[in-house]
Amino acid sequence: MLNYEVNNEGYEQFKKDLNSNDKDFFWFKSELEFLENFVKENVNREIALQQVIILNKKYKTRLSLGKSKLSDESGELTEFIVSDSFKNRINTKDTNVAISLINDFRKAAKARGRDLLSFVSKYCHHCNPNMFPIYDSENVEYLKNHYSYKDKKDYSEYIDVYNLFCKSIGVDLENAVDNKEGFYVDKFINNLEKSDKIHEGKMSTTFLSEETTRYFEDQWIAHQLKELSNGRYWFLNESQFGICKKEFWSIVSDEKWGDVSFHFELKWKQGVPMTEASKLNIPIHLETKPGKEESYQKARECFKAQGYVFKDGVSEGAFLAPDGANLKESIIPDFSSEETANNTIKEIIKILDSDAYQQCAKIADECIEKILGKEK
Numbered sequence: 515m516l517n518y519e520v521n522n523e524g525y526e527q528f529k530k531d532l533n534s535n536d537k538d539f540f541w542f543k544s545e546l547e548f549l550e551n552f553v554k555e556n557v558n559r560e561i562a563l564q565q566v567i568i569l570n571k572k573y574k575t576r577l578s579l580g581k582s583k584l585s586d587e588s589g590e591l592t593e594f595i596v597s598d599s600f601k602n603r604i605n606t607k608d609t610n611v612a613i614s615l616i617n618d619f620r621k622a623a624k625a626r627g628r629d630l631l632s633f634v635s636k637y638c639h640h641c642n643p644n645m646f647p648i649y650d651s652e653n654v655e656y657l658k659n660h661y662s663y664k665d666k667k668d669y670s671e672y673i674d675v676y677n678l679f680c681k682s683i684g685v686d687l688e689n690a691v692d693n694k695e696g697f698y699v700d701k702f703i704n705n706l707e708k709s710d711k712i713h714e715g716k717m718s719t720t721f722l723s724e725e726t727t728r729y730f731e732d733q734w735i736a737h738q739l740k741e742l743s744n745g746r747y748w749f750l751n752e753s754q755f756g757i758c759k760k761e762f763w764s765i766v767s768d769e770k771w772g773d774v775s776f777h778f779e780l781k782w783k784q785g786v787p788m789t790e791a792s793k794l795n796i797p798i799h800l801e802t803k804p805g806k807e808e809s810y811q812k813a814r815e816c817f818k819a820q821g822y823v824f825k826d827g828v829s830e831g832a833f834l835a836p837d838g839a840n841l842k843e844s845i846i847p848d849f850s851s852e853e854t855a856n857n858t859i860k861e862i863i864k865i866l867d868s869d870a871y872q873q874c875a876k877i878a879d880e881c882i883e884k885i886l887g888k889e890k
Contacts, residue, residue, distance in 0.1 A: 520660075520706065522684030528702050541733040542701075548572075549697055552640040554604075562595040563588055565637070573650070575633040587623035587630070594622035595637070604641050609673060609688060612638075612645045616669045631667055643696030644687045647676045653700070656707040679703065731789050732763070738856060739765070743863045750777060763788070764799070765866065767875060773885065774813035775801040776878040778866055789849040794858075796865050797842040798874050809885055816881035817874075841870060 516531065516538055518524035532542045553561050566588050570577040577587050594600055603615040619634040631649050638646035647653070649672055656679075657663035663675040680687055680699060687696050736749045750764040750772070765778040779799050782791035800817065802810045814824070821836030843865045848854040865871060 516705070518702070518705070520682055525683040525685065525699075525702055528705065529698050532698070532701065536737070540737040544733055545701075546694075546697075549640060549643070549694065554641050557595060559592055559596055562592045565595075565640075566591050569633065569636055569640070573633070573636055575630075575636070577630075577633065585623075587628070590623040591630075591633075594619055604638065606642070606645060607688065609645070612642075613670045613673065616646065620669075629667065631669065635669070639696065639700070643694055643700070644690050645696070647673060647687075647696060648700050652704045652707045656703055731787060735788065735855075735859065736763075738859050739862070742856065742859055743866075747778075747863065747866060761785070767866075768879065768882075770882045771878060772803070773806060773882055774809045774878065775799075775803040775806060776813060776874075777801075778871065780862065788847070789855075791847060793844055794847050794862070795842055795844045796862065798871060800878075812885055813878065813881045816877055816884070820877055822874075822877075841874065843868075 516528075516535075518528050532539050536543075553565070557565070566577070567579060569575070570579060577591075579586055579588050599618065600615065603611050606612055606615070616631070616634055616638060619638070620629055620631045622634075623630055635646055635649040639648045649669065653676070654663070654665050654672075657672075657675050658665060661675050661678055663672070665672075677687070683699070683702070685695060685699055687699065690696070692698075732749075740748045747765050747767055750766050761784045762779055762781040765780065766772070766776075771777055777799055779795075779797050780788065781795045781797060782788060782793065788794070800810070800813055818824075823836075845858065845861045845865070847858045849858065
């Protein structure tokens with residue numbers, strides 16, 4: 515955790531480091547990409563619903579979404595997002611309009627009766643970062659400790675104190691030229707609060723073990739997988755970073771593998787983050803994909819022609835090598851320190867580089883070339 519002075523010089527240095535220091539801020543590029551790809555115009559009900567689901571997973575805002583006995587808030591939130599009341603105010607440059615939108619939005623989900631200030635501030639922030647500061651526990655705690663903020667869950671008061679912080683670092687969000695300035699300020703105040711916790715001994719510095727760092731675990735592991743393999747392996751569907759997957763990640767070495775849904779996989783006990791898994795299985799998968807069924811069948815035949823056997827009754831997934839061995843290695847991971855975490859990733863790469871796994875990769879590559887050649 516890097517420390518910065520709470521002034522304009524410290525803030526500007528932080529922004530520079532975000533864009534240049536991949537080691538300490540490995541998560542930044544995916545965060546920026548997420549913000550830039552967040553649909554802000556012509557949002558229909560389907561898009562709005564997906565955004566609600568993704569943000570809930572990303573920030574753990576505890577929406578029910580029909581997965582518990584509690585009322586599902588997603589329908590009411592979606593209806594408000596596509597309403598003229600929301601659309602006419604979300605791009606505002608007026609603080610009072612922004613506050614009124616937040617207050618209406620936070621009360622939109624009436625069925626469950628929860629105050630959704632944290633969630634709605636996050637949603638609006640991704641649409642208009644400069645006018646909608648995120649209200650969450652990290653930001654609130656920092657403002658309490660350094661600006662005598664009395665948390666009454668009043669967004670108007672929250673913005674007033676937040677603006678005092680912005681003034682101390684030389685930022686005027688309402689008149690900022692960069693429409694992502696608020697995004698940078700949010701990351702800065704989060705960094706300051708985490709630094710405070712470490713300094714005061716309230717947050718363990720044990721590598722990737724605290725709930726407050728879990729948000730970035732997958733990003734760090736993915737970055738190291740690509741770095742330590744010299745770019746030869748990477749996680750599929752990196753857009754899901756921040757969600758904290760709790761069962762598997764797919765690994766590829768060629769974008770074309772997606773044409774037949776061939777990939778290596780990291781798989782562990784369902785329901786826990788990868789860094790808490792006691793065992794990581796590494797099967798080789800060949801799976802069907804909507805619109806790619808024909809290519810999948812051709813790939814399956816390519817493997818059969820080389821003597822590979824698919825398990826009886828299993829139409830897809832892991833398969834057996836010609837010698838009857840099950841192609842699924844496993845390791846005991848250790849993410850307790852940066853050194854042991856890197857060693858764990860090196861163990862994964864060693865297995866992926868093994869003859870048995872590379873032979874499968876070669877068959878997949880040759881099959882894809884054959885399929886693409888016939889299509890041309």
